[in-house]
Amino acid sequence: MVNKILIIDDDPAFREMVSIALKQKIPDLQIDEARDGHLGEKRLRQTRYDIILLDYKLPFGLDGLRFLEKTEGLRFETPLIMITGEGNEDVAARAFRLGVTDYLVKKKNLLTTLQSKVEEILNKEEVEEPEQQPRRVAAMSNATSSVEFIKNYQENIPVEEEAPAPMGEAVMVEFDNVEEFNKFSSFVKRIDGVRIQDVRVLDNKFVFMLSLLPSRFEKMGKVFVTG
Numbered sequence: 001m002v003n004k005i006l007i008i009d010d011d012p013a014f015r016e017m018v019s020i021a022l023k024q025k026i027p028d029l030q031i032d033e034a035r036d037g038h039l040g041e042k043r044l045r046q047t048r049y050d051i052i053l054l055d056y057k058l059p060f061g062l063d064g065l066r067f068l069e070k071t072e073g074l075r076f077e078t079p080l081i082m083i084t085g086e087g088n089e090d091v092a093a094r095a096f097r098l099g100v101t102d103y104l105v106k107k108k109n110l111l112t113t114l115q116s117k118v119e120e121i122l123n124k125e126e127v128e129e130p131e132q133q134p135r136r137v138a139a140m141s142n143a144t145s146s147v148e149f150i151k152n153y154q155e156n157i158p159v160e161e162e163a164p165a166p167m168g169e170a171v172m173v174e175f176d177n178v179e180e181f182n183k184f185s186s187f188v189k190r191i192d193g194v195r196i197q198d199v200r201v202l203d204n205k206f207v208f209m210l211s212l213l214p215s216r217f218e219k220m221g222k223v224f225v226t227g
Helices: 014-025 036-046 063-072 089-097 112-127 145-156 178-188 214-218
Strands: 004-008 030-034 051-055 080-084 102-105 169-173 194-202 205-212
Touching: 004 014, 004 036, 004 194, 014 030, 014 112, 030 036, 036 051, 036 063, 051 112, 063 080, 063 089, 089 102, 089 178, 089 194, 102 112, 112 214, 169 178, 178 205
Parallel strands: 004 030, 004 051, 051 080, 080 102
Antiparallel strands: 169 205, 194 205
8 A cells, every 4th residue: 555645844955855755765665745724624535545644834814723723633643744944842742732743953864864754653543453442541641540530530520511611520631642641631631520720832742731521520439649
């Protein structure tokens, strides 16, 4: 099967440079290009890609972050690497929250890093069986107690019609691994009664701060200690 990659960047020279570098490493790649987020969105509506490479600074009022928000329903589980001219922790945190797989800064070793990242992602997809590909909480190795708590919270508490209640217990979850961070982000956003209060990148760790509805927390009959 031919792997397909989409490069979204407004610099044609950069797109060509990345395409050449990737094909040197993986000759049978099919690479499509888009010069802005609007054309990138159109490409996503027409084709399913194995990886998306996305520039942060894009023209016509649709930068990388807005592109991520707008295309969430089109990208499915597609790995996405955001590339930016200069690092910014706030942008990185928002990008990870919106589901990016990695965040790279344009510097001297970028092409070599991209070659390695793309090859790693494609090789991983090849060895995984279909049922292993969707995001699964059981695959996480970090913050296991937090994950199991949220999992039980989702499965054991019935959905009730109730008026909005103030958020209560705070839970902080840290990840060393970007992939696990993304898996947890996708999972927790679907849980009724759990709100993501903040997402930060601190000391090379990806940190969630969650709040849980007091009423539902009490029904679990459990005590969760953060630290």
